[in-house]
Amino acid sequence: MLAYYGYTISPNQIETGEGFLICRNVPIARTGSMDYLESELNPAGSSSKMVKVMRSPEEVFSEAALSSFEGKPVTNEHPPELLTPETYSLYAKGHAQNIRKGAGEWDGYLMADLHIQDEELIQAVQGGKREISCGYDCSCSDNGDGTYSQHDIRGNHVAVVTRGRAGKNVAILDSEKKIEANRPERKGNMKNSLFFKLFAKAVKDASPEELESMAADAADALGEEEPKKTEPAAPPVKEEVKDFSSLDAKLDKLMDLLSAKKEPEVDQDPLDGLIKSLTGEAEEPAPSAEAKVVPAEELDGCATKTADKAVMAEVIKQLRPVIAGIKDSADKKAVTDSLIACLSDGSAVSDIAKIAAATQKNAARLADKKPGIDLDACQSAYDAMNPHKNGGKK
Structure with a gap:
């Protein structure tokens, strides 16, 4: 069983003995439609027209898509390009793990646990920066009705952002730190x-x-x-x-x-x-x-x-x-x-x-x-x- 050791500071956040932050049960992506600039889908073009891009459950929850996000870096905002081993140390602030399909109220969401080791990002999260936006590679197809569909989603990083494309629900849960971590004397x-x-x-x-x-x-x-007994002495038994x-x-x-x-x-x-x-x-x-x-x-x-x-x-x-x-x-x-x-x-x-x-x-x-x-x-x-x-x- 996967287990995390730390001090609970809110229902979905724990702090390790070193002071690292673990954010549990974080919705990092969702199915459905999202708004994109048409120029984002076709870099050769310059259109500022907004179009709908569809993500189907079959694509978001495919084995390849799920496993591609496992262990990928957590960043503070999106880096200027997809991360590589050469640029990893410049932008990585932690990592994502336990990637899984959501259930119940989180049906239709891609869930993860985010481990954040960078002090600046930890302070930003605890100060209210919570929304999530995934960086990934994919292919798009024109549906013929003015909308597009994404295929072959492959994760590259998970960014903590001020405002994400997927909406306020795709964010680190718990709006504020509930209690201070209390470490007993040892x-x-x-x-x-x-x-x-x-x-x-x-x-x-x-x-x-x-x-x-x-x-x-x-x-x-x-x-x-x-310890001494308060009752009258009795024969050994x-x-x-x-x-x-x-x-x-x-x-x-x-x-x-x-x-x-x-x-x-x-x-x-x-x-x-x-x-x-x-x-x-x-x-x-x-x-x-x-x-x-x-x-x-x-x-x-x-x-x-x-x-x-x-x-x-x-x-x-x-x-x-x-x-x-x-x-x-x-x-x-x-x-x-x-x-x-x-x-x-x-x-x-x-x-x-x-x-x-x-x-x-x-x-x-x-x-x-x-x-x-x-x-x-x-x-x-x-x-x-x-x-x-x-x-x-x-």
């Missing part, structure tokens, strides 16, 4: 995203024993941030994680799968499906005529903003075999619950120092478990086998 995002990157890096080269210990330590560290957002629900499914006694009887590993959904590899819905808008102002403020999905998927990949190998079901559930809370609630991880403390705790535990290791003896044994330290002898 400092919190960066800190919490860093936590996941550090955690994924830490587990990448660790041994299975170290991974299991690190997972348990992370569970202990994260458990300190659990098995909790069921529910009422999560869409992402949390997926992670809830992960907990159930990891703690299940039997492997789910499915053709595909459900964890692979979860990882695909986090990395954007899930099956895409059928394409639609209108491009989807990804609202940056909403996504930047949602609960899932605390972690990059790709990093989350990497954490799950690294910890999946470790968690599955934990024999004690209570420990397995505790580690899984903490992992889910970590990935689903950014408030549970307010400081990167927690994971550093957990790592230090893990190192101390490993040292306590292996008090008999003589590091000097290990180094001496290695040196004895190193040909660079024993004169080339093994």
Whole structure:
């Protein structure tokens, strides 16, 4: 599905993070008759007589005509001639895409989405310059009744003009900018995203024993941030994680799968499906005529903003075999619950120092478990086998 990421400033206009303007659902041409000077149709002539020129739906919506406008430059008024690679940089202010036949109230119109990157034209559009006129090549035939018909329409550019030949309806929609683009602060995002990157890096080269210990330590560290309950204390009971957002629900499914006694009887590993959904590899819905808008102002403020999905998927990949190998079901559930809370609630991880403390705790535990290791003896044994330290002898 075609999607645009940006900040909505009016129903049909969005502003990207860089400040570029995307004008959606723009009627750029129409069928029917339009007035031309007869001299425009016959450059050799000099007649100033106005004639009707017909554009039939078969010509305007032919596959060749539609595809010829795809990706063509957007200009500020018409250039003095059709654009070529040699003159493109002089006049191009953006480009047109998603060229399509209009429907409903826009039946009979050629629709497009205009991407405008030029500051001067962006300001002109937001100041009220909205009408559209297409630059194209075509052939004309005399109908014998004083009118003409266009054939073989091939797009060259789409001009934003003060006044277009096709009328006021062939124009960028929305008469004025409704709201200012509001870009939320992203400092919190960066800190919490860093936590996941550090955690994924830490587990990448660790041994299975170290991974299991690190997972348990992370569970202990994260458990300190659990919110206090207002109800009287009750005996520990098995909790069921529910009422999560869409992402949390997926992670809830992960907990159930990891703690299940039997492997789910499915053709595909459900964890692979979860990882695909986090990395954007899930099956895409059928394409639609209108491009989807990804609202940056909403996504930047949602609960899932605390972690990059790709990093989350990497954490799950690294910890999946470790968690599955934990024999004690209570420990397995505790580690899984903490992992889910970590990935689903950014408030549970307010400081990167927690994971550093957990790592230090893990190192101390490993040292306590292996008090008999003589590091000097290990180094001496290695040196004895190193040909660079024993004169080339093994």
